[in-house]
Amino acid sequence: MPIPSLKDQFAALIAAPSVSCTQAHWDQTNRPVIDLLAGWLGDLGFSCEVQEVTPGKFNLLASFGSGPGGLVLAGHSDTVPFDAELWTAEPLQLREADDRWYGLGVCDMKGFFALIIEAVLPLLDQPFRQPLLILATCDEESSMSGARALADAGRPLGRAAVIGEPTGLRPVRLHKGIMMEGIEIQGQSGHSSNPAYGHSALEAMHDVMSELMTLRR
Template sequence: MPLPSFQEQFAALIAAPSVSCTQPHWDQSNRPVIELLAAWLGDLGFACETQQIAPGKFNLLASYGSGPGGLVLAGHSDTVPFDAALWQSDPLKLTEVDGRWVGLGSCDMKGFFALAIEAVRPLLDQPFQQPLLILATCDEESSMAGA
């Protein structure tokens, strides 16, 4: 399957709910975000390892190349709880406002993963001397269990 465009990746990540909260009625699984990232990175040739941290909570370690050391691009896959009534747009839909993309997690941190994929794509046809790792953790916004 071809990799979605940068904007489509960004939108899909924003649309995947992954609220992390110490209050159980707000807390959600981050599995949809991890599954999207694993599928896209796997299609690019990354070896993807998903690790269950707690029920419904997952980390992803995607590696390209092998050997000691390397570069780790790390971020978290969860967001804070939100009140949709306080948003001027749907928080789970990527929306352009005044030339900027907004949506829950667009800056912290779901947008980071779309940017990281976009940045590394042109490099993947070259041999790496050390591995490139992309790490997506769970529950940064609450328990820090993924870290």
């Protein structure tokens, strides 16, 4: 089957909603995006593996060539939630204006996968010395469960990676990381007749927040 044009790929990816959110009423499956990419890449000769992370959430790992090392082109398949009323046009429909394409996920970051396909098309009739891997993860915008599942699976990936997340639309050699910590405070029940019998978790958290704000400053 012929691969759609670059613009048609963009349009199809944007039209496939794949919102990820910690709030269940916004959250959606990313399967339509994964199916589109797996279909196109499979037709180009890539070996496509779909990993189910949780019900309705999937990673795609597509590889061309074999052996150790190689290059990974990585991105995520989900978008943030959206309010169509705040858009000047339909967010799930590709729109062209002022020599630009607009739509939910054009830059961040469904469009990266269409750009990958456009870039590799002229190269696939040549022998690859090392494999090329294309990775599309789920839930980057919320829980990062896709990346975690991939790490837990222990799959060896390439020697180098290009991540298509835009940073002012300029190449960046390295990027900042992120570390998350949680603080849990357990109080003790008391009684209004003698508050000294209890320990307020809210008051303790107030102290924690003050210390965190001091640390931030």
